[in-house]
Amino acid sequence: MKILVINSGSSSIKSTLFDFSTSVSKKETQTEIAKSLVDGIGLKSCKFIFNKLTKTTVKNTDKCRIIHHEAGVKLILETLLKTKCIKDLNEIVAVGHRIVHGGEKYTKPTLLNAKILKEIAKLSSLAPLHNPANLSSIQACQKLLPQAKQVAVFDTAFHQTMPEKAYLYALPKEFYKKYQIRRYGFHGTSHKYVINEALKLLKNKNAKIISCHLGNGSSITASIAGKCIDTTMGFTPMEGVPMGTRSGSIDPGIILHLANNLKFTPKEIDDILNHKSGLLALSEISSDMRDIYTKSLNGHKESKFTLEILSYQIAKYCGGFAAALHGVDAIIFTGGIGQHAFYIRDKVLSYLKFLHIKKTLVIPTNEEKQIAMETVELI
Numbered sequence: 001m002k003i004l005v006i007n008s009g010s011s012s013i014k015s016t017l018f019d020f021s022t023s024v025s026k027k028e029t030q031t032e033i034a035k036s037l038v039d040g041i042g043l044k045s046c047k048f049i050f051n052k053l054t055k056t057t058v059k060n061t062d063k064c065r066i067i068h069h070e071a072g073v074k075l076i077l078e079t080l081l082k083t084k085c086i087k088d089l090n091e092i093v094a095v096g097h098r099i100v101h102g103g104e105k106y107t108k109p110t111l112l113n114a115k116i117l118k119e120i121a122k123l124s125s126l127a128p129l130h131n132p133a134n135l136s137s138i139q140a141c142q143k144l145l146p147q148a149k150q151v152a153v154f155d156t157a158f159h160q161t162m163p164e165k166a167y168l169y170a171l172p173k174e175f176y177k178k179y180q181i182r183r184y185g186f187h188g189t190s191h192k193y194v195i196n197e198a199l200k201l202l203k204n205k206n207a208k209i210i211s212c213h214l215g216n217g218s219s220i221t222a223s224i225a226g227k228c229i230d231t232t233m234g235f236t237p238m239e240g241v242p243m244g245t246r247s248g249s250i251d252p253g254i255i256l257h258l259a260n261n262l263k264f265t266p267k268e269i270d271d272i273l274n275h276k277s278g279l280l281a282l283s284e285i286s287s288d289m290r291d292i293y294t295k296s297l298n299g300h301k302e303s304k305f306t307l308e309i310l311s312y313q314i315a316k317y318c319g320g321f322a323a324a325l326h327g328v329d330a331i332i333f334t335g336g337i338g339q340h341a342f343y344i345r346d347k348v349l350s351y352l353k354f355l356h357i358k359k360t361l362v363i364p365t366n367e368e369k370q371i372a373m374e375t376v377e378l379i
Helices: 069-082 114-125 131-144 157-161 173-179 188-202 253-260 266-275 278-283 289-297 301-325 335-340 342-351 367-378
Strands: 002-008 012-022 028-039 046-052 058-064 092-099 149-154 208-213 219-224 227-231 330-334 359-362
Touching: 002 131, 002 367, 012 069, 012 367, 028 069, 028 367, 046 069, 069 131, 092 131, 092 367, 114 131, 131 149, 149 367, 157 188, 157 227, 188 208, 188 219, 188 227, 188 330, 188 359, 188 367, 208 301, 208 335, 219 301, 227 301, 253 266, 278 289, 278 301, 289 301, 301 342, 330 335, 335 342, 342 359
Parallel strands: 002 092, 092 149, 208 330, 330 359
Antiparallel strands: 002 012, 012 028, 028 046, 046 058, 208 219, 219 227
């Protein structure tokens, strides 16, 4: 059974084709057949990378012009046919779509229909860069793969088990009741995947786990028995630890000061907080941790300080979550920084020695596999 996973950004589409099969012993296996990336949709230059995952990996990289998401999906499907990953499009039984924002309503994978698509569109105000792009790819798949079931897997769903004391802001209640302003959390698919992997390794289904998804976007989640009880990202993916170009949590009075006293426009403030802050602002050279680390080894003062402040902030949240969990059985590091930046892990763990954490795990995330598994489970 072939399952296609689509993960669309504002100007990109990542996809993975899976083959699910069941053995005589009724044990289900998943095989990744092909991966692809369309990067630069709507821009003058677009990059298309396609990997056919055979015993000998075949990789193709092409420059092209893709004007919208439908054209990107079409290119992916045509390449799957051309490379004989599938014989015809009817082999694709279902498409699992990553939807960034599902609000409070969507807590599990959902079979898509016209009504749900309208509701996802309404949630676009909470994720203006992502939900519209997600919808564009869904509509393209409905047109190009009419036989396939379309399934939404929501990034916010995993965090919907948070109690009210964790997700409510100390604002007048009408802001929550009328405008749905609350902490939603993001990276849910990634956290769910690595936490479930950790539960298998620990052989303890009730384990108290802190998972650190650290990359260009970063979030930390506290969970008990595989259920989220708190997370660092909030109403938007800007809250929490400093990220590649996002500020992380700051005093909201700074925004008022920028607007009222320094006369910055809302658009300018948004650009500062989302695109000019975080590791880029602290290091003054790059948002890429690899560049920052290399510079730090050469004595670059700002880069060394960036490593210190990021590690400190991660450890501070982990310490707080340890209190919320009443102890920690394991801490997980995943994402580009979490998996590869040993120097950040070492600094974080040096702060947390007093917790006597039993297990520290580095688990590569696989959001596409998690989406595929949830899609299969639903259909």
